[in-house]
Amino acid sequence: MPELPEVEVTRMGIEPHIKAKQVSKVIVRNGKLRWPVPDEVQLMVGQNIDAVERRAKYLLLKTARGTAIMHLGMSGKLCVVDEDEQVLKHDHIDIVLADGKTLRYNDPRRFGAMLWHQGDVSEHKVMKNLGPEPFAQVFDGQYLYERSKGKKVPVKQFIMDNKIVVGVGNIYANESLFKAGIDPRRAAGSISLKRYKLLAPIVVDTLAKSIEQGGTTLKDFAGADGKPGYFAQELSVYGRKGENCVSCETILQEVRLGQRSTVFCPQCQR
DNA sequence: CGAGGGACCTGGTTGC
DNA sequence: TGCAACCAGGTCCCTC
Numbered sequence: 001m002p003e004l005p006e007v008e009v010t011r012m013g014i015e016p017h018i019k020a021k022q023v024s025k026v027i028v029r030n031g032k033l034r035w036p037v038p039d040e041v042q043l044m045v046g047q048n049i050d051a052v053e054r055r056a057k058y059l060l061l062k063t064a065r066g067t068a069i070m071h072l073g074m075s076g077k078l079c080v081v082d083e084d085e086q087v088l089k090h091d092h093i094d095i096v097l098a099d100g101k102t103l104r105y106n107d108p109r110r111f112g113a114m115l116w117h118q119g120d121v122s123e124h125k126v127m128k129n130l131g132p133e134p135f136a137q138v139f140d141g142q143y144l145y146e147r148s149k150g151k152k153v154p155v156k157q158f159i160m161d162n163k164i165v166v167g168v169g170n171i172y173a174n175e176s177l178f179k180a181g182i183d184p185r186r187a188a189g190s191i192s193l194k195r196y197k198l199l200a201p202i203v204v205d206t207l208a209k210s211i212e213q214g215g216t217t218l219k220d221f222a223g224a225d226g227k228p229g230y231f232a233q234e235l236s237v238y239g240r241k242g243e244n245c246v247s248c249e250t251i252l253q254e255v256r257l258g259q260r261s262t263v264f265c266p267q268c269q270r
Numbered sequence: 271c272g273a274g275g276g277a278c279c280t281g282g283t284t285g286c
Numbered sequence: 287t288g289c290a291a292c293c294a295g296g297t298c299c300c301t302c
Contacts, residue, residue, distance in 0.1 A: 002295060002296090003295055003296090006295075032279095034278070034279095034296090034297085034298085057296075057297095071296085071297090072295090072296090073278095073279090073295090073296060073297090074279085074280095074294070074295055074296055075279085075280075075281090075294085075295080090280085107279095107280095108279080108280050108281065109278085109279045109280050109281085109294090110278080110279055110280080111278065111279065111280095111296060111297085112296090126297095126298095151272085152272080152273085153272080153273075157273095160296095162296095162297075169295060169296070170294095170295065170296085171295065258273095258274085258275095259274090259275075259276090260296095261293085261294085
């Protein structure tokens with residue numbers, strides 16, 4: 001998937017095409033996503049899309065009647081196409097607009113979701129337990145340090161925990177820990193305030209830089225306009241197991257933490 | 271409560 | 287070339 005930068009790049013890409021537009025039809029070709037797509041999504045029909053927001057890796061399409069909550073899972077994509085654009089394999093949902101454009105959701109693995117919520121979205125079950133946005137004021141080294149106290153979980157899993165901070169996926173967790181010089185296997189609770197004060201802004205900068213560059217292009221990500229992201233060129237450790245550390249030339253090692261591949265430099269990261 | 275693992279899916283790559 | 291095994295950006299949910 002799309003990690004947070006990819007979701008934000010998607011949001012920025014689709015917003016100008018769908019904001020303030022009226023929905024004329026919602027076509028659900030295959031509603032078997034992570035959760036069944038509820039019939040309530042039809043409540044969008046006739047409504048205007050008032051806002052296109054993001055919370056964590058969820059995209060929120062707000063209307064007066066309720067909010068469509070969308071998640072891209074591991075392989076989801078949203079593109080704006082003409083209504084009569086040929087339907088391809090895995091094009092599961094169309095949100096057709098009155099101006100002839102369509103927001104089209106494609107997701108081979110179907111780990112993504114489309115849900116509907118009336119009222120305050122932050123109360124929805126997928127939203128209510130989320131930690132702060134990395135770009136929020138409260139997210140800093142002090143915050144991470146306080147939350148990490150007593151935790152034995154490896155620091156990489158700690159920063160990927162959505163209850164701690166949202167939006168830090170596998171790529172950016174690997175990259176941020178490398179830049180901060182922290183061994184991803186270390187117990188979260190054993191890391192000093194000083195090091196968390198180094199790490200927090202690095203996480204923020206890494207995500208921000210990736211957003212600026214249009215996300216990271218991996219197997220199947222492209223922005224809403226179909227253009228690939230350029231952040232992949234910036235990756236120091238992710239996907240580079242067995243290659244040389246960009247800083248000290250040591251061979252990068254891989255371990256699995258929480259069943260996720262974790263690449264690090266045993267020399268630079270302590 | 272925390273830690274650990276399976277589950278959900280398809281498709282691309284790797285290795286025999 | 288064929289086919290099985292393994293891997294992938296996420297996150298929920300179960301058991302211990």
